[in-house]
Amino acid sequence: MFPDSSKSFDPPKPGLWPAFGLVSFLFFVFSQVFAVLTSPADLMMGHMQKMWYVHVPAAWVTFLSFGIVLVASIYFLVKEDERADLLAASAAEVGSVFCGLTLMLGMLWGRPTWGVWWSWDARLTSTLVLFLIYVGYLALRSFVEDPQRRGQWSAAVGILGAINVPIVWMSVRWWRTLHQLQTNPRSLSPEYLRGLLLNVAAFTLLTIWFIRRRYEAARFESAAEHAAQKAALGDNDG
Amino acid sequence: MCCRVKPYTLSAFLRLENWVAFALISSVTNVAPLLAPDLALDARGVARRFGARWVLRGANLQVRAGEMVGLLGHNGCGKSTFMRIIATLLKASAGDCFVYGSNVKTEGDDVRHHVGFFSHIPGLYDDLSARENLAFAATMLGFPTADIDAALERVGLTSVAHERVRGFSTGMQRRLSLARLILQRPRLLLLDEPYNNLDVAGIALMNGFIRELNAAGGAAIVVLHDLVPAQGVLDRTVIIRDGRVHMPSPADLARDGASPQAITLPVGAAGIS
Amino acid sequence: MAFRDDVRRIRAIVWKDLTTERRSKAGFNSVASLGVTMLVLFGLALGPDSVALKDAAAGALWLAVLFAGVLAFNRSYQVELDGGALEALLLYPGSRWAIFAGKLIANLIFVTLMLVIVVGVGIVLFQVVVPPTWPAIVGILLLGVLGIVSLGTFYAAMSSRSRAREVLLPLLLYPMLIPVLLASMIATKALLFGDLMNEVGAWVRMLSAFDVIFLVATFFAFEYVIEV
Numbered sequence: 001m002f003p004d005s006s007k008s009f010d011p012p013k014p015g016l017w018p019a020f021g022l023v024s025f026l027f028f029v030f031s032q033v034f035a036v037l038t039s040p041a042d043l044m045m046g047h048m049q050k051m052w053y054v055h056v057p058a059a060w061v062t063f064l065s066f067g068i069v070l071v072a073s074i075y076f077l078v079k080e081d082e083r084a085d086l087l088a089a090s091a092a093e094v095g096s097v098f099c100g101l102t103l104m105l106g107m108l109w110g111r112p113t114w115g116v117w118w119s120w121d122a123r124l125t126s127t128l129v130l131f132l133i134y135v136g137y138l139a140l141r142s143f144v145e146d147p148q149r150r151g152q153w154s155a156a157v158g159i160l161g162a163i164n165v166p167i168v169w170m171s172v173r174w175w176r177t178l179h180q181l182q183t184n185p186r187s188l189s190p191e192y193l194r195g196l197l198l199n200v201a202a203f204t205l206l207t208i209w210f211i212r213r214r215y216e217a218a219r220f221e222s223a224a225e226h227a228a229q230k231a232a233l234g235d236n237d238g
Numbered sequence: 239m240c241c242r243v244k245p246y247t248l249s250a251f252l253r254l255e256n257w258v259a260f261a262l263i264s265s266v267t268n269v270a271p272l273l274a275p276d277l278a279l280d281a282r283g284v285a286r287r288f289g290a291r292w293v294l295r296g297a298n299l300q301v302r303a304g305e306m307v308g309l310l311g312h313n314g315c316g317k318s319t320f321m322r323i324i325a326t327l328l329k330a331s332a333g334d335c336f337v338y339g340s341n342v343k344t345e346g347d348d349v350r351h352h353v354g355f356f357s358h359i360p361g362l363y364d365d366l367s368a369r370e371n372l373a374f375a376a377t378m379l380g381f382p383t384a385d386i387d388a389a390l391e392r393v394g395l396t397s398v399a400h401e402r403v404r405g406f407s408t409g410m411q412r413r414l415s416l417a418r419l420i421l422q423r424p425r426l427l428l429l430d431e432p433y434n435n436l437d438v439a440g441i442a443l444m445n446g447f448i449r450e451l452n453a454a455g456g457a458a459i460v461v462l463h464d465l466v467p468a469q470g471v472l473d474r475t476v477i478i479r480d481g482r483v484h485m486p487s488p489a490d491l492a493r494d495g496a497s498p499q500a501i502t503l504p505v506g507a508a509g510i511s
Numbered sequence: 512m513a514f515r516d517d518v519r520r521i522r523a524i525v526w527k528d529l530t531t532e533r534r535s536k537a538g539f540n541s542v543a544s545l546g547v548t549m550l551v552l553f554g555l556a557l558g559p560d561s562v563a564l565k566d567a568a569a570g571a572l573w574l575a576v577l578f579a580g581v582l583a584f585n586r587s588y589q590v591e592l593d594g595g596a597l598e599a600l601l602l603y604p605g606s607r608w609a610i611f612a613g614k615l616i617a618n619l620i621f622v623t624l625m626l627v628i629v630v631g632v633g634i635v636l637f638q639v640v641v642p643p644t645w646p647a648i649v650g651i652l653l654l655g656v657l658g659i660v661s662l663g664t665f666y667a668a669m670s671s672r673s674r675a676r677e678v679l680l681p682l683l684l685y686p687m688l689i690p691v692l693l694a695s696m697i698a699t700k701a702l703l704f705g706d707l708m709n710e711v712g713a714w715v716r717m718l719s720a721f722d723v724i725f726l727v728a729t730f731f732a733f734e735y736v737i738e739v
Contacts, residue, residue: 077735132686139682143673146288148329153669156732157683160665163728164687167721171690174713175697225289327601329738350604361599363590365531377523378603380516402534403594411594418599 011223012216017209024205031202035195048112053195055105057203058098059127063165064207065095066134070162073155085151086222088158090214092137094207099131122176126169133161133168278303278352278426278457279324283333285481286319293319295481296333299459303338303425306448306458308468308475310486315478317461318357321428324459325355337426354424356432360411364404368395368414371403375418389417393443408435413443420447427451427458433467441467517609524600524613525620531590532621538586539621546579546629554636561638568637569700573692575629577659580622581680584663587618588671601737611664611733618660626656639703647711648702654718655695658725662687665729668736694718 035053042049072088075081106124107117118124137157144150279301286294293316301307311317322328324335326346334341340348362371372386390396393413403411412435419427427448433441448458448471462468465475477486532538553571557563591597600610630652634641642648663684670680698714701707 129686129689136679136683136686139679140669140673143675143679144669148331152735152738156736157666157669160662160687160725160728160732163724164690167690167717167724171693171717174717175693325602327598347604347606350602353602355598355602357595357598359595359598361595361602363527363531363596364594365534365590366527370530374523374527375599375603378520378600378605380519380604 012219014216017212017216020205021209021213024202024209028199028202028206031195031198035199039192039195048109049192051105051109052192053199055102055109056196057199058102058105060200061203061207062095062099062102062127062130064204065091065098065211066130066162066165068211069095069134069137069158073158073162076151076155077159080151082147082151082222083219085147085155086218087211087215088155089138089141090211090218092134092141092158093214094210096131096134096138098207099127099134102127103131120176122173125176126172129168129172130165133164137161276303277301277336278305278338279459280336281320281324281333281483282335284320284323284330284335285332286316286323286328287331292331292481294323294330294333294478297478297481297483299476299483301426301457301459303457304452304455306452306460306471306473308465308472309459309461309478310463310465310475311478316481317478318430320478321355321357321430321459321461324349324426325353325428326350327355352425353428354419354422354426355428355430356415356419357430358434360403360408360415362403362411362414365402367400367402368406368417369399371414372417372421376421379422381421385421389420392420393417394439409437409440412436413440416440416444416447423451423454423456425456427456427460429458429460431461431463433462433464445471513606517606517612520603520605520609521613521616524610525617528587528590528614528617529620532617539624542579542582542586542621543625543628545582546575546625547632549575549578550629550633550636564637565639565703566700568633568639569696569703571637572629572633572699573655573696575633576622576626576656577685577688577692579625579629580659580663581684583618583621583625584660584667584684585671585676585680587614587621587664588667592671607734607737608730610737611668611730614668615661615664618664619656622656622660623653626652642703642705644702644706648699651695651698651702651711651715651718654715654722655691655699658691658695658718658722659688661722661726661729665733665736668733690721691718694721 032053036050039049039053041047068091069088072084072091076084076088103124106121106127110119110121110124111117114121137154140157141150141154144153277300279299281297281299283296283298284294285292285296293314297316297320299307299320309317309320319328323330324337324342326342326349329343334343336342337349338352340352342349363374366374368390369386372389373383376383376386387396387399390399393416395410395413395417398406398410403414406414429444429448432444436444445468448460451458460468460472462475465472475486476483478484550571553567553574554564557567557571588597591600633639663680666683666687667680670676670683673679694714694717698711698718701711701714
């Protein structure tokens with residue numbers, strides 16, 4: 001009867017997650033080594049090309065994380081389960097980090113390719129906008145204390161932000177094509193593609209584990225707060 | 239008056255349990271008696287936390303139509319939180335709460351038709367005149383604006399009806415908020431420390447209004463820190479302690495300002511059973 | 512029936528918002544002045560070269576609207592927060608979306624009035640020659656304003672009730688509005704110079720799509736943002 005018995009206040013059990021983390025990490029190391037060793041130097045970029053094996057998977061897991069934010073936010077609004085809110089927050093944090101990584105690598109790539117750190121390339125620019133949208137999401141979370149309110153507000157912001165991602169992407173692309181077309185069309189030969197796909201898979205596993213770790217931490221925080229409250233009031237609820 | 243339409247909100251629509259409940263209610267006929275519509279308030283295990291702090295920890299309170307209940311308790315014990323949950327201003331973290339059979343969580347719009355909330359917050363627009371504030375309230379409530387002048391007259395603000403609220407004293411603002419309640423004539427009156435900043439005449443006005451609604455079959459829950467002004471208005475008093483509703487002890491009543499000979503208030507148990 | 516009740520409530524909220532705005536003239540005056548000041552600053556930054564000024568006119572105009580708009584949106588909820596009127600507003604029966612619609616329409620009128628002043632000043636300061644296609648420009652202005660106001664009204668409902676509201680609203684709002692900003696800026700500019708690349712149609716479609724999508728989304732989501 002009493003809400004304290006709700007499962008959402010128990011700290012999460014680790015289960016098989018440590019093993020999952022170890023496997024993901026080993027797989028990640030293997031994928032990186034494999035990709036770097038098997039791929040020949042690019043005709044134009046030389047060994048700069050190796051950056052792809054981080055840049056492309058990082059971009060992919062950015063979208064994956066923000067997809068999780070969207071789904072968890074909708075679930076939270078429908079079910080009002082605090083855990084979904086914590087999951088959305090964890091995914092947003094991890095996603096923002098990978099988004100930042102994607103941006104940095106994009107800039108590193110742009111410097112030798114176009115001679116400038118920032119070329120207002122369509123993909124890079126829309127990734128930057130995505131980054132800013134989720135910086136706003138995380139800022140909102142840090143400015144609101146009440147968990148119920150924080151959950152509902154950030155869920156709404158997360159859903160609207162996710163809806164906007166394709167629109168932003170399209171508008172930035174159009175804006176870019178107007179000024180000058182600067183695409184980098186390259187057909188990937190299989191020796192690059194293998195390493196790329198392997199790393200995409202490895203990053204996916206690693207990201208899931210990161211989000212899980214962040215989520216566990218959030219759950220522990222919530223459980224600790226709750227335990228402190230119980231200790232202060234005395235557990236007289238039977 | 240306007241019809242009472244269930245709020246077909248997205249949240250209500252998406253909730254699976256609503257569909258399940260719909261199917262169940264459709265299959266079992268005549269469930270109305272189970273909902274006990276003669277209860278003005280039926281709060282069961284209402285809990286609310288702010289962060290990790292549980293303010294309410296399973297409060298139960300049943301108030302019959304026509305019953306006037308005083309609500310006591312220390313500062314920060316959750317009285318106002320409880321009132322705000324009943325008024326649909328705050329969502330309960332757990333538990334169920336019904337106002338005349340309507341669930342405050344899922345049928346908020348129905349509940350808001352019944353409930354009148356009077357708190358320490360005036361809820362007025364400074365740049366509108368007293369009359370305009372009431373006209374706005376009447377339109378929002380769906381009532382004719384014709385009764386406004388009578389309401390202003392009753393709270394004694396006719397002479398300043400066309401002045402902006404910005405210049406009003408706290409007492410005048412509270413009288414204007416009361417005029418809004420008089421317009422609304424709610425079936426469940428929620429009064430959060432209603433006598434604050436009211437003079438003797440204001441207290442009499444407030445008590446007169448409460449009795450009038452009572453005579454019409456309405457119920458009231460009155461949060462108090464001093465029982466004296468509510469003499470002769472309340473049917474019973476309850477107290478919130480440790481986040482739950484209890485029957486107050488004589489010591490509780492004495493602490494809340496009633497002198498020993500003044501404790502003539504009928505004191506009832508929490509709940510009706 | 513219920514819908515008619517909501518329409519009546521929307522009208523009451525619009526009337527109330529505009530009346531309070533009209534009486535505290537300081538609000539509109541200061542917001543419009545900020546818009547004009549922004550234009551002056553952009554003009555100074557771009558220098559007196561009339562070609563550069565004309566070229567940048569559309570961008571400067573939209574940025575000025577965006578900066579001044581943020582003040583307007585926060586103000587629109589400040590009226591509700593002074594004296595706890597928002598609480599009273601939420602206690603009236605009726606749909607939550609009606610409250611949003613009322614605030615949205617009031618903000619639309621407010622920002623459009625401000626836009627009239629800012630555009631007038633902008634035409635003079637940036638030496639813009641008004642083309643014969645000006646009705647199309649007006650249409651784009653209105654579409655752009657609708658996009659800005661719908662999201663602005665929505666996000667201000669949160670930011671105005673949180674800590675650091677001055678920072679939070681632009682932080683949330685501006686990145687979301689980048690498609691609106693790009694579409695309105697480019698379409699306005701293209702029309703000023705005669706739509707040489709025949710691109711206005713595509714941008715107007717994008718702008719309309721954005722407006723429709725986010726009007727629907729904010730109407731649904733408002734309930735979650737205003738309650739609690």
